[in-house]
Amino acid sequence: MQRFVGFVYQQVRLHGCQGRPQYIEITIRPHGGIRRRCGRCQRPAAGYDCLPERRWLFVPLWGIPTYFCYAPRRVQCAEHGVVVEHIPWSGGKRPVTCAMMEFLARWARRLSWRETARSFQTSWEAVYRSVEWFVQWGLEHRELGGVASIGIDEIHWGRGLRADNFLTVIYQIDASCRRLLWVGRRRSQATLRRGLKVLGPEVVKGLRFVCTDMWKPYLQVIAKQAGQALHVLDRFHITSHLNQAVDQVRRAESTRLRANSQKAAQRLKHLRWPLLRRRSRVRGRARQKLQTLLASKLATARAWDLKETFSHFWRYKSVIWAAAFLHYWCFRAQRSRLDPMKKVARMLRAHEPLILNWFRAKGEISSGVVEGLNNKIRVVTRRSYGFRTFEAMEIALYHNLGRLPEPKSSHRFC
Numbered sequence: 029m030q031r032f033v034g035f036v037y038q039q040v041r042l043h044g045c046q047g048r049p050q051y052i053e054i055t056i057r058p059h060g061g062i063r064r065r066c067g068r069c070q071r072p073a074a075g076y077d078c079l080p081e082r083r084w085l086f087v088p089l090w091g092i093p094t095y096f097c098y099a100p101r102r103v104q105c106a107e108h109g110v111v112v113e114h115i116p117w118s119g120g121k122r123p124v125t126c127a128m129m130e131f132l133a134r135w136a137r138r139l140s141w142r143e144t145a146r147s148f149q150t151s152w153e154a155v156y157r158s159v160e161w162f163v164q165w166g167l168e169h170r171e172l173g174g175v176a177s178i179g180i181d182e183i184h185w186g187r188g189l190r191a192d193n194f195l196t197v198i199y200q201i202d203a204s205c206r207r208l209l210w211v212g213r214r215r216s217q218a219t220l221r222r223g224l225k226v227l228g229p230e231v232v233k234g235l236r237f238v239c240t241d242m243w244k245p246y247l248q249v250i251a252k253q254a255g256q257a258l259h260v261l262d263r264f265h266i267t268s269h270l271n272q273a274v275d276q277v278r279r280a281e282s283t284r285l286r287a288n289s290q291k292a293a294q295r296l297k298h299l300r301w302p303l304l305r306r307r308s309r310v311r312g313r314a315r316q317k318l319q320t321l322l323a324s325k326l327a328t329a330r331a332w333d334l335k336e337t338f339s340h341f342w343r344y345k346s347v348i349w350a351a352a353f354l355h356y357w358c359f360r361a362q363r364s365r366l367d368p369m370k371k372v373a374r375m376l377r378a379h380e381p382l383i384l385n386w387f388r389a390k391g392e393i394s395s396g397v398v399e400g401l402n403n404k405i406r407v408v409t410r411r412s413y414g415f416r417t418f419e420a421m422e423i424a425l426y427h428n429l430g431r432l433p434e435p436k437s438s439h440r441f442c
């Protein structure tokens with residue numbers, strides 16, 4: 029076991045009941061020859077008095093809950109007055125040692141918090157507090173220099189479409205480091221401003237690329253605060269808008285056909301997912317069905333064709349040719365008599381400069397990063413149905429995706 033300077037292990041006692049071990053108590057006493065230190069500045073200070081004995085939960089030894097027992101002393105610090113001495117294994121008022129908090133926090137990344145609590149015979153609350161401590165330490169010590177590109181996105185959370193059910197996330201999407209930088213409730217201008225404030229003016233002014241959705245509040249804040257950065261609309265978001273439009277056309281048409289005859293409606297059945305995939309990715313029976321559909325004169329077929337044509341857009345190298353293609357595509361979509369597709373065309377025209385920035389930033393931003401990080405967030409939020417509060421989920425997200433620095437551990441158990 030690690031030695032703490034200024035303290036000695038005095039006694040280890042195993043408590044049991046009817047021959048079965050229940051818990052271990054490790055009594056610690058101060059080292060006689062070493063001066064106590066102030067709990068705030070850690071400088072040696074004069075003694076004042078002694079407080080009653082406290083217990084701290086330590087990492088279980090041989091599966092038996094283990095506690096440190098120690099009576100903290102108070103010191104008279106020249107600067108801070110009468111305060112509790114510096115106790116190296118204690119993280120403030122928490123009844124858990126730093127080693128145990130680290131131990132629980134590390135496990136909480138592999139197991140759910142409930143499973144972690146059950147495995148190490150402690151409470152969900154203790155796991156929560158441990159992760160919170162771990163994350164706070166990481167956030168205080170993280171390095172934000174060198175952030176050149178960020179991605180901003182909104183994520184739906186929980187049930188319903190109330191404003192509170194959305195989160196705004198800011199990622200770093202540089203090739204060298206991809207991580208969650210910030211998460212906040214709602215998706216308004218105020219939310220994003222709060223997030224950028226946390227990153228600090230130096231980081232915001234140093235940004236070279238910002239990648240977002242077409243969500244208006246974000247566009248406005250970015251234009252104002254990070255005007256020097258190249259603002260790129262993410263490919264993944266545009267594709268998903270197109271897919272949604274195709275799906276809307278399919279659903280509307282399906283309803284219309286069903287009103288006439290069941291047989292006609294059969295043609296659109298089980299086609300939701302094949303329609304959203306790229307043509308080359310559709311195989312087997314779905315492919316046959318898709319081919320029949322495309323041969324028909326149905327609106328869904330035309331919508332799908334428009335969506336599929338748009339994928340050529342991303343292959344251009346030159347901004348000028350890409351712009352020409354975009355104009356041609358929007359022209360076709362406007363004349364398609366399909367309202368959802370017309371809506372997408374209008375949206376693309378309105379954001380044309382930002383969409384074309386994708387070609388100006390080519391090679392610097394890879395398109396799937398934001399999407400990939402979003403998927404990871406979903407994994408965490410889904411695994412954590414126990415997170416009833418935003419605060420708990422926020423901590424879990426930083427813990428899993430923030431790549432935070434970790435406290436130098438005194439004991440490493442996992």
Ligand SMILES: [Zn+2]
Nearest residue numbers: 066069105108
């Ligand atoms: Zn002090």
